[in-house]
Amino acid sequence: MLKQKVVDALNKQIELEHFSSQLYLAMASWAETNGFEASGNFLYEHSDEERQHMLKLFRFVNDRGAHAIVPQSDQPKITYESIRAIYSEILEHEIMISNAISELVGVCIDERDFTTQNFLQWYVAEQIEEESLFRTVLDKLNLLGNDKASLFMFEKEIELMTNAMKESE
Numbered sequence: 001m002l003k004q005k006v007v008d009a010l011n012k013q014i015e016l017e018h019f020s021s022q023l024y025l026a027m028a029s030w031a032e033t034n035g036f037e038a039s040g041n042f043l044y045e046h047s048d049e050e051r052q053h054m055l056k057l058f059r060f061v062n063d064r065g066a067h068a069i070v071p072q073s074d075q076p077k078i079t080y081e082s083i084r085a086i087y088s089e090i091l092e093h094e095i096m097i098s099n100a101i102s103e104l105v106g107v108c109i110d111e112r113d114f115t116t117q118n119f120l121q122w123y124v125a126e127q128i129e130e131e132s133l134f135r136t137v138l139d140k141l142n143l144l145g146n147d148k149a150s151l152f153m154f155e156k157e158i159e160l161m162t163n164a165m166k167e168s169e
């Protein structure tokens with residue numbers, strides 16, 4: 001049986017993963033309607049991934065005899081300054097999520113819940129990948145620059161990354 005502090009911390013993480021999914025969906029919608037179709041597709045994919053992160057926690061909480069809570073959702077921002085602003089914000093958001101996972105692991109250690117701590121190792125590894133992915137995207141943007149031809153090339157790169165992501169699913 002999970003301890004209440006662990007359940008509360010897991011439900012808080014469910015809320016964060018849910019918000020990430022909604023945030024990336026809002027960003028996908030902005031990208032798609034502002035001429036960044038490839039980024040739109042990439043962000044739709046990523047929004048789906050965040051929902052999977054949320055569901056994996058959700059099922060774990062219920063499988064362990066506690067009650068996963070469907071979170072209330074704040075509306076994410078709907079307009080963005082640029083595609084660069086979107087990817088910068090995502091990297092900052094993912095760093096915040098990594099810190100939240102570390103806090104959650106900390107709660108499990110304090111409560112001596114080593115089963116949940118072990119389950120969360122998947123998220124620890126996933127966060128390293130997510131941060132690295134978005135650093136790579138930002139590096140590509142910085143390397144290419146801001147003019148229209150560069151952004152066109154950037155979108156081609158994002159399309160390749162999305163296809164690779166789909167193939168590895």
Ligand code: FEO
Pocket residue numbers: 017020049050053094097130
């Ligand atoms: Fe579920 Fe992008 O962290």
